[in-house]
Amino acid sequence: MKSGLAEGHSATIMTEVTPDMHAQFEGDVVHPVYSTVSMVYHMEWASRKIILPYLEDDEEGMGANVTARHMSPAGNGSSLEIKATVIKYERNIVLTEVIVRDYKNDRIIGKGEVKQVVLPKEKIRERIESI
Numbered sequence: 001m002k003s004g005l006a007e008g009h010s011a012t013i014m015t016e017v018t019p020d021m022h023a024q025f026e027g028d029v030v031h032p033v034y035s036t037v038s039m040v041y042h043m044e045w046a047s048r049k050i051i052l053p054y055l056e057d058d059e060e061g062m063g064a065n066v067t068a069r070h071m072s073p074a075g076n077g078s079s080l081e082i083k084a085t086v087i088k089y090e091r092n093i094v095l096t097e098v099i100v101r102d103y104k105n106d107r108i109i110g111k112g113e114v115k116q117v118v119l120p121k122e123k124i125r126e127r128i129e130s131i
Contacts, residue, residue, distance in 0.1 A: 001092065001118055002054045010085040011049035013042055017078040034074035039110050040066055043098040046084035047114035051094055060124055061094070061116045068112035072102075079104045084114065092118040 023035040044063055051061045074080060081103045088095040093115065100110040 001051075001059065002056060005051070005054045005086070005089055005094070007086050007089055009050055010083055011046050012084075013046045013049070013082040015042060015080050015082070017074050017076050017080065019076060022076070031073070032076055034078065034080070034109065036068065036070045036110075039070055039100055040068050040112075042080070042082040042100065043068060043084065043110075043112055043114055046082045046098055047094075047096040047116060050084055050086060050096060051116060051118065055118065058121055059118050060121050061118050062124060063114065064093075064117045065115040066112060068110060070110045072107055072109050074102050074107075074109045078102050078109075080109065087113075094118065 017034045019032070021034055021038040022029045023031040023033060044066065048061060055061065079102065081101045082098065084096040084098045086094060087097045096114045098112050098114055099108065101107065102109055
């Protein structure tokens with residue numbers, strides 16, 4: 001990894017809840033609110049945005065662990081801020097704390113942590129081919 005990444009670095013994603021983000025299984029909407037699946041996707045994406053500027057051309061990040069607490073519903077049209085902050089950075093492991101907020105209503109929707117491991121692309125390719 002390129003130098004400069006440190007604890008405290010953060011990245012933010014802004015999104016609005018849309019019907020494709022609703023809680024659903026096999027196309028059937030169970031609840032017309034922001035799904036946990038969508039929340040985890042956004043948590044991972046905000047965390048990934050942090051490492052992108054620091055990856056060398058031959059490197060890539062891989063998700064290694066996600067913990068998530070979905071604490072409050074967010075209805076269709078809710079404006080969300082997903083902020084990831086590096087809380088630990090050691091060698092090739094980056095751990096972020098992520099907070100999902102409905103920023104218009106100032107409510108916490110969810111919290112969690114995302115762990116990413118940065119590896120050479122060749123090593124990732126070899127692992128994928130071996131499965």
